[in-house]
Amino acid sequence: MxxxxxxxxxxxxxxxxxxxxxxxxxxxxxxxxxxxxxxxxxxxxxxxxxxxxxxxxxxxxxxxxxxxxxxxxxxxxxxxxxxxxxxxxxxxxxxxxxxxxxxxxxxxxxxxxxxxxxxxxxxxxxxxxxxxxxxxxxxxxxxxxxxxxxxxxxxxxxxxxxxxxxxxxxxxxxxxxxxxxxxxxxxxxxxxxxxxxxxxxxxxxxxxxxxxxxxxxxxxxxxxxAPPGARPEISVLTPADEGREEVRIPWSGHSARHALPAVYEAIRANRTALVFVNTRSQAEFVFQELWRLNEDALPIALHHGSLVAEARRKVEAAMSAGTLRAVVCTSTLDLGIDWGEVDLVVNMGAPKGASRLAQRIGRANHRLDEPSRAMLVPANRFEVLECEAARAAALEGAQDGMIAREGALDVLAQHVLGCACSEPFDPDALYREVRSAAPYRALSREDFGKVVDFVSTGGYALKNYDRFARLRPNAKAEGDMRLRAASPAVIQQYRMNIGTIVEAPMLKVRMVKSRGRRPIGGMGGRYLGEIEEYFIDQLSPGDTFLFAGHVLRFEGLAETEALVTKSNAAEPMIPSYYGGKFPLSTYLASRVRRMFAHREEWAALPAPVREWLEIQAWRSVLPGESNLLVECFPRGDRFYLVCYPFEGRLAHQTLGMLLTRRLDRAGARPLGFVASEYSLALWCLRDPGLMHERHEFTMAELFAEDMLGDDLDAWLAESSLLKRTFRDCAIISGLIERRFPGQEKSGRQVTFSSDLIYNVLREHEPDHILLRATYNDAATGLLDVGRVAEMLKRVKGRILLKRLDRVSPLAVPVLLDIGKVSVRGEADEALLSEAADDLIAEATRLV
Missing domain, CATH: 3.40.50.300 (P-loop containing nucleotide triphosphate hydrolases)
Structure with missing residues (x-):
């Protein structure tokens, strides 16, 4: 300058x-x-x-x-x-x-x-x-x-x-x-x-x-x-780092329970540490486990978005005052927080993105000329590779790129109503204003008119219902084309439901003193935060779960509150949260594929992981940078197809749904599939690897790009995924309100309302602006269709089919994911570890 x-x-x-x-x-x-x-x-x-x-x-x-x-x-x-x-x-x-x-x-x-x-x-x-x-x-x-x-x-x-x-x-x-x-x-x-x-x-x-x-x-x-700062110091925690070779690196799982004693020792050895996790469920689990190890009574706190605001502010103030030794936290603290006394950042599990890791590392040591220190803690063997790839990216200063996107139409509908709440607007003038916003620079006047019509009447299929009429002509003078909010109630409804973050329906968690099977009104007690309604629906009085750093016993419901008491139960459930997991970034996925293909990069890996890859190369073959390895093998009375796209869980789930349809048409009689961040496994009653011998499907045909056409449309028409996505779009657009003066809708009420409207629109107005928003969201978010399309294009003509007589070492982690019980989350991983021994022995047997 x-x-x-x-x-x-x-x-x-x-x-x-x-x-x-x-x-x-x-x-x-x-x-x-x-x-x-x-x-x-x-x-x-x-x-x-x-x-x-x-x-x-x-x-x-x-x-x-x-x-x-x-x-x-x-x-x-x-x-x-x-x-x-x-x-x-x-x-x-x-x-x-x-x-x-x-x-x-x-x-x-x-x-x-x-x-x-x-x-x-x-x-x-x-x-x-x-x-x-x-x-x-x-x-x-x-x-x-x-x-x-x-x-x-x-x-x-x-x-x-x-x-x-x-x-x-x-x-x-x-x-x-x-x-x-x-x-x-x-x-x-x-x-x-x-x-x-x-x-x-x-x-x-x-x-x-x-x-x-x-x-x-x-x-x-x-x-x-600005000039770059000092290069960070980043380590990946492995058994060799701990000095205890007998601590094995798990084949599967996401809790990193095996590494928590070493994490606690790192906390003891530093002034202040931030322990980042990727989900609120993991935050609760890690915090509880660290307290079990905390023989020194170190001040360790918990911070995530579902905790009551007072608890979060108290933790932030204590960090600022320098009175805490560690905070277990989610992404609520991974952007810009300036706590100069933090001298170590610990990332539990793989970071899933190079930019996210850089942000988290930046929370340590806010002094430009001194390096920030970070420790990555892989939860399983695949995550060792991902952590090493993320470490290399961070040291190079590499970042994830932005994904091209167009402005969402449901968000635009919310904004149009907000403008009308402030003052009457002229549609042509507002269109010019909206076009000046970068995400909407390509918005057509026709689509903008459809959004305004939707906000005004609900659209063709809903215009006869007064409840959907939210705008009316201003009519202050002849020729006045402006529109205004239909009523003060519409304005109040808008202000109570503003925003684009649609959480699953939540219930407040209140700590009470009295224990009993029936909740008693007016028992008092303090709020701990909010928890998802679907999780509470699965509980019976007496069940226990982790929340806000406590083991809690569920006593019952009182209106929109879950009443709980403290408990000492040994194996509490761990709540999971809708949409809580980060997807694996495209950039990190490509670096992991490169690590598989280039053996010279294995030198940084711990011995058990190197051995795992070497046995895979001997027993089967390793995936390449641009090909797709597909393994087929029998086990028990089933036949398995396992592939390794390394494109993230969302893309793999979409691929699994589409492959299941194709395999069913081919006569393989598929029974199910499971997707991880790195691989996808399907199991069938007939051998999918022999489809080509019956001239029903070659592997090239099975993974052909045309699966994103009719197969995708047919699957979407049958699935409930679009209904769930539509519900979120309907809430953001203001068509369905979660909150209204004097009343709060339950999750079931919102779902019932949105499902009715969805069915009406699908039948009578299939090109409705909200249905378009729903398809766009599903394609870019829940389905990751663009990423699947890029993967299918990348591997065209490069599919490597490997027929095996038994499970390969690389297939073990995804097969261990079959049958996991999600409600108990991390708490079941000890049982899974015991059940996995036979599978691991089979995969690593040399003869």
């Missing part, structure tokens, strides 16, 4: 003295953003953890507010800077870090947070008397834009800072945020935008997302790239 950080001449004297009092010098990228702000330009800053990225984003705002206060101490205050974070915890953390320089320089600047945890009275006061700087989330931005005073509230806005932008841009939350930014551009035309990110594979794509789509390259933001 042409500015020299060493002189610091661009900083106001007050700020320069503050830097000097800390023994700091302003960094070049901090001064670059200050210079761009003075020129009225927007910027995307890409900077490593510990480089002062957050201060760089806010420095222009602090300097501007300080100058305004000096020039006019009696100035009328208004919202100056809006900070948008993907996480509530990050918004709170950034506020705390920003308050330090404001207090030390005695700046008359007010800073507040506004999230779903903010009390209602404070939110109302913020709308009347906004702070200078407001820290919030995309959902709260959408809510603020829905009020009639939005123009006045945002009229003074000078800057919006979007933190960890990469984590938002490529999702439905990103679609909602982009639409909100387009509206802000109308309310505050001179608004500057500042995007902050530490991990960006495609900066130019993120720059286009950040700015309005005007077709003018001059309107794009400047990209500022």
């Amino acid at each position: 042409g500015r020299d950080a060493s002189g610091g001449e661009a900083l106001p004297p007050l700020f320069l003295r503050w830097f000097e009092s800390r023994g700091w010098q302003p960094r070049a990228h901090q001064l670059a953003l200050l210079g761009l702000a003075r020129a009225g330009k927007s910027a995307l800053l890409i900077a490593p953890t510990g480089a002062g990225k957050t201060l760089a984003g806010f420095l222009p705002s602090l300097a501007d507010l300080a100058a305004q206060s000096t020039a006019d101490p009696q100035r009328k205050r208004g919202l100056h800077t809006l900070y948008i974070s993907p996480l509530k915890a990050l918004a709170v953390d950034v506020k705390r870090n920003l308050e330090a320089p404001v207090a030390e320089m005695d700046l008359p600047i007010s800073i507040e947070t506004r999230t779903g945890d903010t009390p209602q009275n404070r939110r109302q006061r913020q709308r009347r008397d906004p702070p200078d700087i407001l820290m919030t989330t995309p959902e709260q931005l959408a809510l603020l834009l829905s009020y009639k005073e939005a123009g006045e509230f945002f009229g003074s806005l000078s800057c919006v800072v979007l933190d960890e932008l990469h984590a938002l841009a490529n999702s439905k939350r990103g679609d909602l945020l982009a639409l909100g930014l387009a509206r802000l551009a109308k309310l505050a035309p001179k608004l500057r935008r500042v995007g902050l990110s530490a991990t960006v594979a495609e900066p130019d794509a993120l720059r286009h997302y950040l700015m309005p789509q005007t077709g003018d390259e001059e309107s794009l933001s400047e990209i500022v790239v």
Whole structure:
């Protein structure tokens, strides 16, 4: 940017003295953003953890507010800077870090947070008397834009800072945020935008997302790239690292229970550790197991999104104060949290993505010139390879790329209704505004009209039902084409159901003192958080489960609350959560395939894993980088087909469903399938490997690309997957509300309502805008159709069929997944380990 950080001449004297009092010098990228702000330009800053990225984003705002206060101490205050974070915890953390320089320089600047945890009275006061700087989330931005005073509230806005932008841009939350930014551009035309990110594979794509789509390259933001920090120190925990060769690496499973004693020793050896897991279920399990090992009574805490807000805030405050030795946490803490005393990050299981690992490593040691330390803990043998691939990617600074996507139509419907709640809108003017949001730049006027018609009437099939009429003509004057919200009840319904994150129906968990088979109203007790309704439905009074770090005994239901008491049960169930698992990224999957194909990369692997691969090469063959290995073998009274696409669980599940249909037509009589992140196993009554000998199917025909045509359509028509996806789209679009004043719908009520509407639309309006949104979601999310298509294209003409007389070493892990009982989750893995011995012995027998 042409500015020299060493002189610091661009900083106001007050700020320069503050830097000097800390023994700091302003960094070049901090001064670059200050210079761009003075020129009225927007910027995307890409900077490593510990480089002062957050201060760089806010420095222009602090300097501007300080100058305004000096020039006019009696100035009328208004919202100056809006900070948008993907996480509530990050918004709170950034506020705390920003308050330090404001207090030390005695700046008359007010800073507040506004999230779903903010009390209602404070939110109302913020709308009347906004702070200078407001820290919030995309959902709260959408809510603020829905009020009639939005123009006045945002009229003074000078800057919006979007933190960890990469984590938002490529999702439905990103679609909602982009639409909100387009509206802000109308309310505050001179608004500057500042995007902050530490991990960006495609900066130019993120720059286009950040700015309005005007077709003018001059309107794009400047990209500022800070120098990289010190290379992280990353280890992969294996038996050799523990110094105990007798500790075996499991063939299957996801708990990493075998490594927890070593993880506890690592916690003891460091000041503060963050122990990241990939699911809330695993968080509960790991926390409980660490407490069983905690003979030193170390202060170890638990943090995930289903815990009550007070518990989460208490953990965050204790971490900031330096009073905890470890926190077991999910992705609720893996973006941007700045706790300088964290000297070790532990990732339980494989990270599933190179960018996610880089983010988590960045939570350790927020000092740019010192390396962050991380330890990866593979849960099974395949994960050893994935961890090594992720480690290599992190050391190279490689990142996962963004997935191309178009803006979701259900999110657009929600935004259209939100605009109408604020003020009447002209459809043509709103269309132009929506097109300026990057995800919607290709939206046709016809599709936009269908969305507006859907919000207005529900569409052709539903327009005769008054409950779906949410917009009406403004009709203030002749020729007024504007539309407005149909009633105050519609506005209230919108505000209570805003957002794009659709969790499974939840029940509050309340701790009570009285134990009994019948719940008693008014028993008091504190809330622990929320748990999914489907899990509670499976419990009987007296059953026990892990939650919020406690072993709990289920006592019964009282309206929308699950009443529980403390228990000492030895084998509690572990709740699982809908949509909780991360998919394996395409980039990491390709690196794992490469490790199989290049033996020189095996040197970093522990001896048991190397031996596993060598026996596989001797018994069968190893997968290549671009081919598809298919193994067929008998076991018991069944015949198995196992393939190794390495494309992630979602893609493999879709492939399994489609292959099952084809094998059924071929006469193989398939009985079922199971998918892992790395492989897919199907079992049949007839040998699928002999299909080609009966001239019914060759392997090339079985894996032909045309399976994504009629086979996919036929399967979708029969499955319940589209109904579940439709329910989420209906909730996001506002067609079905989860919450309404004075009532809360149960999960069964919501499902019943959405299923009825889905059936009506399928029969009478199959091209309905919500059905299109449903198909798009299913294809890109639950089915991962694009990834299956790329895989089938990649392996065309490169399918390697290997007929075996028994199970191969590589097939053992996926076969061990057959028959797992999901409700007990990790607790069953000890039993599975015992049951696996025969299968492992069979696979590794040399004769």
